[in-house]
Amino acid sequence: MSILINLISQNINNKSECIDLIYNELNTKQKNISRKELCSKISERERLGQIYVGNNTIMPHLETNIFNNSKLIFIFTKTSFQWNEHMINKVLFFLIGRKGKENVKEILSWYFDKLINNFEIINNPNIFYYELKKEFFHVQKNIYIKTNY
Numbered sequence: 838m839s840i841l842i843n844l845i846s847q848n849i850n851n852k853s854e855c856i857d858l859i860y861n862e863l864n865t866k867q868k869n870i871s872r873k874e875l876c877s878k879i880s881e882r883e884r885l886g887q888i889y890v891g892n893n894t895i896m897p898h899l900e901t902n903i904f905n906n907s908k909l910i911f912i913f914t915k916t917s918f919q920w921n922e923h924m925i926n927k928v929l930f931f932l933i934g935r936k937g938k939e940n941v942k943e944i945l946s947w948y949f950d951k952l953i954n955n956f957e958i959i960n961n962p963n964i965f966y967y968e969l970k971k972e973f974f975h976v977q978k979n980i981y982i983k984t985n986y
Contacts (some may be wrong), residue, residue: 841967842909842944846962849890849914852921859930862910884920884966890949892959893917900933907937909944913962916933936943947972 843862849855856879860872870878878899884889886893912928920928929948933941951972958964 841906842911844911844913844962844966844969846915848915848916849912849918851918855912855918855920855928858912859910859928863904863908863932889920889923889925890929892954892956893924894929894959895920895923895925895927896929896931898931902935904932904934905936907934907941908922908932909941911962911965913960913965944969954961 845858845862847858849858856872856876860870860875862911863870863875882897882899888897890896908931908938908977910928910930914926914928917924917926919925931941931945941966958968
């Protein structure tokens with residue numbers, strides 16, 4: 838497997854809860870990264886440049902060899918919460934591991950090229966899931982999508 842995509846629809850009240858959710862999703866099978874290390878890497882990325890991409894969306898990410906496979910975690914919340922100076926309701930977290938880097942780039946390119954301004958899709962997890970499957974399942978054998986709704 839090169840890349841796992843988790844689509845999560847869940848209420849989150851603050852940045853700390855969001856990081857907890859990301860941490861739990863990254864460490865479902867084995868503890869690969871500590872919460873402290875995850876927070877440190879996200880903070881380090883924030884210092885390098887803006888992670889807010891518009892439309893109430895942030896995109897924290899990191900590249901590490903700690904993980905074999907790349908992972909994308911798309912979090913959709915019903916209500917907005919504060920992340921630094923922005924109110925957000927969508928988090929697109931991506932971790933680039935030893936495998937799947939090209940898949941991550943392809944999915945992010947698709948997101949920015951086709952979806953960033955399409956509010957009907959990016960604000961509805963079900964439609965987003967459908968569009969993601971339609972775009973990638975017919976051509977990619979190494980992209981797996983997991984959802985909680």
